[in-house]
Amino acid sequence: xxxxxxxxxxxxxxxxxxxxxxxxxxxxxxxxxxxxxxxxxxxxxxxxxxxxxxxxxxxxxxxxxxxxxxxxxxxxxxxxxxxxxxxxxxxx
Amino acid sequence: xxxxxxxxxxxxxxxxxxxxxxxxxxxxxxxxxxxxxxxxxxxxxxxxxxxxxxxxxxxxxxxxxxxxxxxxxxxxxxxxxxxxxxxxxxxxxxxxxxxxxxxxxxxxxxxxxxxxxxxxxxxxxxxxxxxxxxxxxxxxxxxxxxxxxxxxxxxxxxxxxxxxxxxxxxxxxxx
Numbered sequence: 001x002x003x004x005x006x007x008x009x010x011x012x013x014x015x016x017x018x019x020x021x022x023x024x025x026x027x028x029x030x031x032x033x034x035x036x037x038x039x040x041x042x043x044x045x046x047x048x049x050x051x052x053x054x055x056x057x058x059x060x061x062x063x064x065x066x067x068x069x070x071x072x073x074x075x076x077x078x079x080x081x082x083x084x085x086x087x088x089x090x091x092x
Numbered sequence: 093x094x095x096x097x098x099x100x101x102x103x104x105x106x107x108x109x110x111x112x113x114x115x116x117x118x119x120x121x122x123x124x125x126x127x128x129x130x131x132x133x134x135x136x137x138x139x140x141x142x143x144x145x146x147x148x149x150x151x152x153x154x155x156x157x158x159x160x161x162x163x164x165x166x167x168x169x170x171x172x173x174x175x176x177x178x179x180x181x182x183x184x185x186x187x188x189x190x191x192x193x194x195x196x197x198x199x200x201x202x203x204x205x206x207x208x209x210x211x212x213x214x215x216x217x218x219x220x221x222x223x224x225x226x227x228x229x230x231x232x233x234x235x236x237x238x239x240x241x242x243x244x245x246x247x248x249x250x251x252x253x254x255x256x257x258x259x260x261x262x263x264x265x266x267x
Contacts, residue, residue, distance in 0.1 A: 001158070006158065006161055008221075009158075009160065012221045012223075013161050013221065017219055025161055028161065057111065057164055058252060058253065058254045060254055062254075
């Protein structure tokens with residue numbers, strides 16, 4: 001419920017707040033979702049959550065290159081997690 | 093320079109926005125002192141069109157945070173600064189008259205300093221659903237929430253401040 005409420009209200013606040021807050025809000029939502037998943041997460045998901053949580057909750061893309069690099073790092077961690085959760089079938 | 097300009101200037105200089113609060117409670121008397129400080133904020137025409145609603149119920153605080161994407165801390169108390177649209181209209185204000193919102197700001201600044209003066213951490217929040225907060229607080233439709241002052245005690249570890257742009261030479265003021 002927390003994540004659902006966050007996403008709905010963030011959609012509304014984004015209409016009035018700075019555009020730079022868009023990725024910030026999405027990552028905060030991801031972190032809150034991860035917080036609920038963490039107690040039941042498998043090792044690959046825990047690793048992803050650790051990388052996600054390494055993004056400071058106050059980070060915004062004011063240094064666009066550094067911010068982009070950090071989000072890319074999280075995306076790579078996501079890919080690694082997906083590869084671990086869904087390994088190729090043996091016939092592939 | 094500390095102390096040269098007196099305690100008020102020191103309070104202005106040392107107040108910080110606190111984005112991580114611990115579980116220590118805010119005493120009801122302290123919440124009351126912060127809310128009553130709003131009465132001393134500069135206010136155009138002394139009209140006082142910005143009612144302040146204290147919130148101390150853990151349940152309501154949790155629900156407020158759910159509809160406030162900008163609320164990073166988990167506050168032990170809060171005060172919601174509103175605009176009384178009905179009374180404002182009686183003075184001839186349009187509902188979007190800038191002065192109404194300026195006085196929300198002066199009210200908030202005064203309350204933040206009052207909190208600091210009595211040893212409380214604070215964090216102003218404007219990113220929230222006005223409609224949802226009004227419903228949670230059971231407000232009359234003429235009372236619109238505009239700014240939430242989160243109150244509590246600073247946790248030992250704080251997130252880094254947001255990077256300032258174009259303020260080179262000024263110290264960061266986020267904790």
